[in-house]
Amino acid sequence: MPLKFELCPGRMIGGNNPCFIIAEIGQNHQGDIEIAKKMIKMAKDCGADCAKFQKSELEFKFSKKHKRHLEFSHEQYSELQQYALLHLFLSCVFKMAVEFLHELNVPFFKVGYGDTNNFPYLKKTAQKGHPMVVSSGMQSMETMHRVYETVKEHNQNFCILQCTSAYPLEPEDVNLRVIMEYQKEFPDIPIVYSGHESGISFTVGAVALGAKVVKRHVTLDKTWKGSDHAASLEPAELAELVRSIRIVEKALGTGVKRMLPCEVPCHDKLGKSVVAKTAIPKGTELTLDMLSVKVAEPKGIAPEDIFQLVGKKVTIDIEEDESITEDAVDSYGKKAKA
């Protein structure tokens, strides 16, 4: 079962692939297509991997008067998709939108937390066969198990994201440890983080914990009217988030623990060796109380090998504080170490 899959054409996620960074434009375009285009360009310029919108079919979601001015038409979405200079995808929020987004052929489907436990919708979305990112805001682990089973039956390429549905999100409610719980509960899918906090630190922390995709709301101005702006990143913050994530990814390294070439100067200066605690005449059989560990020149036997010296004879006279080198010990060396 894949821990990695292609979320957008040519862009794998999961495993050691770079974290996929989604700039959520959502409804922060204020219903103005020119602002929407500006935001797509801004997301690209800041280094995000994708700009995301939310497509709702309002008659299925809300009563008649609800914020109609914030919703673009199908034609406008097609125009935006043409405009998009980077991978654009649109989140689907209700049944009819699934059909439209399928027609629009967006690279992947995002299920917002408002629909995560809407199982008929989830199944229908999964059956469309596009890769999926499913939010877990407002849900329980039990529901997320049902979500996993439901989607998995129809679609192997999906990920689940940790999200707390509060704007702006306070540190004590972020619950980044859920990322690790999901990694244990759902080991064959990538885990994702969607943040509604202000600032970038929790999102960077989520990447350090293994989030393979992150999603943050973005805005051109946090003071604009609307519920999401305050929990959104302005361009400079988005750019900083991308920079920080890329640095943290480098810092995550390989996980292989060994002395790295960059540590050699430090080891040359501060690495310790086994030295003689007192003068040791040639032919003496070594005991632990004859040995000490110090920074010494030249380097001698490494401290971790000190016990292997016990019972061995020295082949030369060794002075107090002098390093004990391999050459000075009878039958010491590779064979003794092995």
Ligand SMILES: CC(=O)N[C@H](C=O)[C@@H](O)[C@H](O)[C@H](O)COP(=O)(O)O
């Ligand atoms: C569930 C979902 O879609 N949530 C989205 C993602 O975070 C939000 O952007 C909402 O659309 C937004 O907060 C709603 O704002 P208003 O309360 O102004 O309609």
Ligand SMILES: C=C(OP(=O)(O)O)C(=O)O
């Ligand atoms: C609600 C959404 O996002 P999230 O659940 O990640 O906050 C969305 O993508 O529309």
